[in-house]
Amino acid sequence: MRIATTSYRDGGSIPVVLLHAFPIDHRVWDDCAQALIEQADAQGFEPFPIYAPDMPGAGESPVPSMQDTGAVDDDGAYAEAMDNMARAIVDQVLTANGHERAFFVGISMGAYLALAIHRLFPQAVAGLAIVDSKSANDGPEARADRIRIAHECWETHSVASVMHFAQPHEGDSDFKKSDAFINTFTRWINEQTPAGVAWRELMAAGRRDETDQLEALRVPAGLVSGERDPSSNPAMMRTLAPLMRNTHVDFTQIDDAGHFSCFEKPREVAAALLTTYRRVCDEQMRLHPQGDDVDAALAPFTSATADGGASDGGDAAAPTAAASDAAPVFRGSHLISPIAMIQPLARLPLAQDVVDDRxxxxxxxxxxxxxxxxxxxxxxxxxxxxxxxxxxxxxxxxxxxxxxxxxxxxxxxxxxxxxxxxxxxxxxxxxxxxxxxxxxxxxxxxxxxxxxxxxxxxxxxxxxxxxxxxxxxxxxxxxxxxxxxxxxxxxxxxxxxxxxxxxxxxxxxxxxQRFCPCCASPVEPANCGWAQRCTNKADGNRLLFPRIEPAVITMVIDSHDRVLLQHNTAFRGNLYSVCAGFVEAGESLEHAVRRECEEETGVKLADVKYMGSQVWPFPASLMAGFVAYAQSEDVHVDGVEVADARWMSRDDLTAAIARDEVTLPGRAAIARYMLSQWYGKEL
The missing domain is CATH 3.90.79 (Nucleoside Triphosphate Pyrophosphohydrolase)
Incomplete structure (x- = not known):
């Protein structure tokens, strides 16, 4: 079984292996792979290899012989083909290129292959992402349909039976309805061989149920789902997350995307994969620190770096008391500040501008x-x-x-x-x-x-x-x-x-604002509703623009990777959230973050890192989200704005929610997404 593999780039870090969907080949990943490279470089990642193999019978990979295919079930499905393909991928993509482990990403049929690789070679999987797919095998009707299509491909010597993948349907994404999608997918499908399409259908029909692999996962994992995917929509894919109970899962919904989200929205999918890949790298460094990598990981958090100086003899200077409070770094044990692993917020419900403002x-x-x-x-x-x-x-x-x-x-x-x-x-x-x-x-x-x-x-x-x-x-x-x-x-x-x-x-x-704040004259809409004009000619008919009220909202994390949650006196019921407050006149955002936290909880902050922002038009706030590292852990609420505040681990939060002791902010609130980022999956 020979596997043709495309290499998008080389590098010295953990490789990424992109496994494609049916009925096309590795090219479905082209744009996403390029976006992954651009975004990784922009965020300072060490260059990493990216491979995209063609499955047997797809692209440049030939159709395997029956000997390589293995046993055939009574109905014609290939019972061993998936496992034999998984072995070939590990041998010809990883081992042949000198790698021991990789971050495997599979879309649709590619996800079945990624799970099979994890079952057969768990030591080779550094991380795993499932895109627009599921873990279960086909039911009787779906299995029979695959076998029927395989026979049609053989008998007609054409790929017409799978050409519907290139045609738009009701509810598809805007891009999938476009000429660009239709023309590209039509060309890609026509470039497949009927025998290759038939082989992959029979391989998929004979695959086993891989649901048990979800619980077996112990490595960083991701779930990516196109909002308009008819077969693997977000509601369906969210059911996989609880089964992956032994790892942290990043769940990402790709809006206005269907079953081929990596092709329909390549940049958005790349951003989601990069979030999980960062966890893969962090886990690799935690488990396998080596030589100069240890010093490189420590550098941003040593007192020498923080103070802008260096020690005399080449070793890192001993941290001061203040630095040791603020930097939980121990050689060979805990290498990275907890907030270093928190990523920018990829999608916020009230921050989705996609139109041309003109x-x-x-x-x-x-x-x-x-x-x-x-x-x-x-x-x-x-x-x-x-x-x-x-x-x-x-x-x-x-x-x-x-x-x-x-x-x-x-x-x-x-x-x-x-x-x-x-x-x-x-x-x-x-x-x-x-x-x-x-x-x-x-x-x-x-x-x-x-x-x-x-x-x-x-x-x-x-x-x-x-x-x-x-x-x-x-x-x-x-x-x-x-x-x-x-x-x-x-x-x-x-x-x-x-x-x-x-x-x-x-x-x-x-x-x-119905009257001019300067002269109290009535105002009227201007600039297509984006401004107001004062009706007072004597005052120059001044032009007025909307005012916003900037506010900061901060998720505070301590040296034990716990989050600080607080119950404000204005909150109803048992709602808990993160620290938030308005920015005062003449104050920077970062200063507001530190002031609000200390005022409300008594906790002083060390490092502060920006996460993202979204408007909160109730009536006119702009919420700037931050994550901060606690310099102290003693909590003293002010009793005026805040009634209670407590440090909570992920297990603590899970238990508190289950006991109905804590409810979280709604799905529109930026706080909900900040906490999900820390928690490791959607809350």
Whole structure:
């Protein structure tokens, strides 16, 4: 069994082996591999080899002989082919290139192969990531279908039976519907041989159930799932995480991606894989420190480095008392500060901007009228911080969109409605424009969102709801439910979530500022809703822009890799979160982080590291997330803002949640994602 392998680059660190999907070959990884290289270099990783073998019968790998294939079941499925392929991969990709271990990443059929490699050669697996796949084998119907397709390929001498993989279907991602995807996949499938496609179908039909390997994993693991994957969607793949109970699992949902997420969203998948690969490297260094690697790992955390000096005789200077408190580093034991392993937040529900802002166009006279007259423009509604959604949008919540020409006249006649241009999104060469209309002033009261959230499946609005008091587009009030942004954004596609966040943020500003803060004259919308103009000509009709309230939110970790959770006096029930507070005038973000933590919990901080940010338009905050290393562990709450604070290990937190002693922030909160990053999998 001969394996043809593509090498994207060489390097001295742990190799990454990318295993492709059916019915194509290693090329499905090309763009993702390049993104992995670029992102790794940008983050300062030591260069590492990246290999992408072609499975037997795919790409440049020939179809194996029956002797190499092994035993055949009564129905024609290849009972030993998967294991024989796994042996060939380890021998010809790892051993032949001088490697003992690798980070194996498999998408779809490639994940079956990665799990088989772990079963046969656990010592060769330094880490494992499953992308758009599952661990179970085929049921009777799926197995029979694979065998049928294999026979069709042989009998017709064509690959027509699998060409449906290149065709878009209802619910597919925008990219999968594009000409770029269709043309590329059609070409790749046509370049496969019928015999090779048949061999892989029979190999997959005869594979064993690998679910037991999930619990057997003891190495860093990742799960990556395309949001629109019909066979391995996030809901299904999340069920794998609890089975991987003996390791930390990074779970990443790739928005607007289907079953081939590494090709549809290569940069996003690369970022997810790099998060797990960092854990692989950290684990390798912890278990196998060698020579200069020890000094290199220690360097950032020694007192000599921290003080900018060096010792006299080449050895690291003895750390001062303060440095030893702040740097839990021990040669050959604990090499890395806990916060060094915390990665930037890859995806936050209220930070999903994907549209072209067209900032320069906003100021052009008549631009908004042109956009509203364009047939490619869609309008959605917001009111009192809520967004309009289609009724019964149970599985896939979306913004309720209306053609601009359908509502343009009604909007123009609606007193108090604020029209806001959100941006332009281009898909497959087609431009789509989006406009939000805040109707808060057109309604007597806020719509009733008590029964219409993403968590309760968007229940219906009662007949007496104030949502029926719309002063325009009366038909819309009968069609749409209203959803709180905090429920909508985590469940919606990136495009819809980003548009909703923009609209709610701007709408809240327009609702709260109706008069000029300088002269108290009335204001009117300007720049397509992104500004206001004072109506006082004597004062120059000054232009006003939205103001934001910067805040810091900090996850504090101690030398035992525990997290500091606190219960604020303003929190309901048993909610616990991380430290947060507003930035004061003249204060840097980092200073605010240290001040807030010491004020509220008495804990002093050493290193502070930025994680990410997202808006929190309730009403106008921008949350800047940090992780910090505790210089002290003594906790003394202020009793005013904070009622309780405690250090918790991962086991402590798991047990506290199970006993209902602790509940965590909602799915829209940045704190939830910060804690998941520390915990090792989605909370």
């Amino acid at each position: 900032t320069a166009d906003r100021e052009k006279p008549g631009f908004l009228d042109e956009i509203m007259a364009d047939r490619a423009t869609q309008v959605f509604l917001v009111s009192h911080g809520l967004v309009a959604v289609p009724k019964a949008s149970r599985a896939n919540p979306r913004l309720a969109m209306l053609p601009a020409d359908y509502v343009a006249d009604a909007i123009a006649q609606a007193h108090g409605a604020v029209v806001m241009f959100m941006g332009t999104h281009t898909v497959g060469g087609q431009r789509h424009h989006y406009v939000a209309v805040d109707i808060s002033r057109s309604m007597d009261a806020a719509p009733d969102a008590r029964h219409v959230s993403a968590d309760n499946d968007f229940g219906t609005i009662a007949d007496d709801s104030s949502a029926h008091k719309l002063m325009f587009a009366e038909l819309a009030s009968k069609r749409f439910d209203w959803c709180d942004l905090r429920d909508f954004a985590p469940a919606a596609p990136s495009l819809d979530a980003g548009l909703a966040v923009r609209a709610v943020s701007l709408g809240a500003w327009h609702a709260s």
